[in-house]
């Protein structure tokens with residue numbers, strides 16, 4: 683006997699990313715604004731009573747054992763509610779991998795949300811977030827979605843109002859950037875530019891799309907080395923086609939451009955997709971139900 687449930691795992695972007703300080707444990711204290719977008723992975727779960735958890739996906743190179751973030755999320759959920767259930771999880775991935783778009787975290791969070799709904803919400807959101815924190819840095823945000831100001835490791839969150847409707851073009855170049863390597867390059871005391879997070883929050887609160895787009899910024903862009911030219915090129919193409927703002931997301935390598943016109947977004951997408959395989963036109967997504 684098994685029961686099938688499904689959930690969408692939405693990608694995230696960083697409208698801003700600031701590295702505030704290095705903490706004694708070597709991790710960094712961050713200040714970021716997260717935004718969910720309409721690009722999603724499909725997460726299908728067959729819940730059974732086998733006690734085993736398996737994961738398969740359309741991408742052969744992803745781990746399909748207990749180390750997969752979706753498997754870890756299911757295991758943590760069943761442990762928390764004290765049920766010896768099993769689950770066969772099937773992922774259909776669309777979110778680019780190693781892109782700074784929280785793809786793995788989105789899948790883990792979707793598993794937690796879907797199981798919690800199926801079992802009639804035995805775990806409150808605060809507890810679900812604390813389970814998510816142990817699974818991956820972006821899982822807490824991916825549990826709630828929408829537009830959020832996050833500090834610490836990204837798990838201390840304040841919800842913000844939804845940003846105005848717009849088109850967001852995303853382009854992931856073929857290379858990826860190592861997250862630990864990028865953190866190693868950052869010296870918080872020497873950063874020349876920081877995002878205007880307060881201005882960004884005010885623009886979000888007043889529904890000012892141009893004020894938001896003008897302020898999107900990621901401090902990791904300032905420590906790019908061999909990757910810089912590609913990232914700058916993608917941003918330049920976005921701007922040439924009328925983007926009102928563009929930035930890299932997370933530790934890259936995906937870049938997004940915000941547009942107030944669908945035609946401009948389409949023409950940026952058309953040009954970028956001639957050169958880059960992973961391009962998408964997306965919309966902002968509101969807080970998950």
Ligand code: C5P
Pocket residue numbers: 708709710711712818819834835861862865
């Ligand atoms: O969170 P994730 O496992 O993707 O982080 C990978 C690495 O990035 C960590 O091992 C750490 O070196 C660095 N990191 C950090 N501060 C954070 C998040 C990640 O220094 N807040």
